[in-house]
Amino acid sequence: MSDEKIDKNIQSDAEMAEIMSSDDQEAPEQRGMAPDQVEELEKKFGMQTIDDPNPEVLPSDKELTEALPDDVQYIDLIQYKIRDLDALGLERFHSLESLVLRDNLLDSANGLKKLPNKEKLEELDLYDNRIKHISKHINEFTNLTTLDLSFNNIKNIKHLEALTKLENLYFVQNRIKEIRNLETLQNLKNLELGGNRIEVISETMLHLPSIEQLWLGKNMISKFENLQNLKRLRVLSIQSNRITKIENLDQLESLEELYLSHNKLTKLEGLDNLHKLMVLDVTANQISKLENLSHLTELTDFWCSYNKIDSFDNVREQLGHLPKLDTVYFEGNPIQLNAPALYRTKLKLNLGKSLQKIDAMYINQA
Template identity: 35%
Template sequence: MEEAHPGLHEGAADDSCGECLDLTSCQLHDLDGIEIPRSLVELELTANRLSELDPRIGELSLLKKLCLRQNLLTDESVEPLSRWAAISGLHELVLRDNKLTKLPDVSNFKNLLLFDVSFNEISSLNGLSKVSNTLKELYVSKNEVTKMEELEHLHELQILELGSNRLRVMENLHTLKKLQELWLGRNRIRAVNLCGLQNIRKLSLQSNRLTSMLGFQECIALEELYLSHNGISKMEGLSTLINLRVLDVSSNKVTEISDIEKLTRLEDLWLNDNQIVSLEGIESAVASSKEKLTTIYLEHNPCAKLPDYASMLRNVFPNLQQIDSHVFL
């Protein structure tokens, strides 16, 4: 358990050395009695009981990182952020797991790089257009968002997390040319539309309503693709993904392994909980990754009930380290 009022320690924020005050898990209802030095570069207030922002925070002209995760902050209580000019140089603002119902006005922060409002009750991305176009990471998971909007100006964005919302359509992504990670799991998306983006490296559409894998063909930089818990019956649109290392199509309706025979870098293949009846032809189906493959999941398929199931796979793939939950030393 941390001390109630831990002291200052030397830290780093955004490659600039400076002081950090870490008050994580102190169960504070306010910061009365806590010294807040003007020299702070990082202020960590995760897991407290704060319902208001201490006005002294607005005077920290050197502040680069402000973390208010897991508190009791409302729309009204974070409103002062829009007026505190002294902290306009902030790089990271974390308001994850509070009581927000809308995006706060953060137009004051002209150099913002990371903005996290996940685990709130936000129903719309209205106001996102005011967020600085310097932003590189945006996290709005576990909210009530229904539409992807006001994203067009975020040309520097590299990570976009919108999982666990109420999205039905992939849209308004076409200007995010530098986007490398897109997380859209646990939504209501029925079709893939990456709006011409080609630099995506990690993409998750787990637990949506997809019935087709088509739509990834131009994403040749893709390294990790997560499509579990959908309604996909056929593996397709994968042959151009020459950099793919991880493919997860578990918990779908796939009947055979296909369209990955040209992939040379595949290391992890997750196909458990599907309808694959036979292992016949698996060697040719994964031909180019035969030496590279280290992990394969096929449990809860009819083929996994074959008596020599594991030995067959180990004979085909000489460098396998894991079959289902079984790890080989």
């Protein structure tokens, strides 16, 4: 490239920078330039106007509900960047049974106070917003069966005591430190508190006998406690915590699924009364020996990847006679790392005929 051409390019770039420099970075036509001036700029600098291939603009909060009939039963508004509940005109909707406002920008649920006939609402979904406090007005929806407040910034559980028909309660990924103020929720079946800052399973759990699923993953819990009254509990997830010992589960005779991955377990114990157990996950612990498993005749899935299991004989003794065992995971253990080429074959030889999958791969696959 000639020196003359380089100089012209530098000059053009400098001119363009001067023209486009502005605190608010508005387009030329927005700064009051005439269309012919814009056209001249485009020609001089090789600029080109490109039509927006997706010209749709998010409607205002008010416009989102304008076309809905007053007797609508379900409102589902996801990812609309809603900030203001008041603008939705909720006072019109006298027959609403389900209100879903996922993935918006709400920092408060106080606007729900305008909703008439609150006893009709059965589902309220405020997942993934910016809510810091549970509005006292949520307590007015006394026939709610499902409430989702996951992925917000809530620190304290409160204003729920009147929701006695609640069956599903979700608080995943908040800032909750204590399980509290749930004692009146006698019909609660599914409680999800994963991804919080809980250190202790509090005595509140003693008062929730209807719980069937309890999800406590990604907290800071170090001990099993206050679970003995959960006679109907079928699923217990306490993954990614600080558990060092399996204990105090003797009363959970209905338990079918137990998820304990990513803890600090060194021993398999405390499973004697869990005769209905179908899924046991102890992935990523520090277990060196299989034990106390041979009585689990309903077990279909045993996940034990990334531990310290080094004996195929030990695997056969504990799992080889389980009639329903379908899936096992042992990758990342010495039995796999020390002999990867023979690993799958040896597992098949040491486990029963019911086995279908090893490490997520069917046994008849290569």
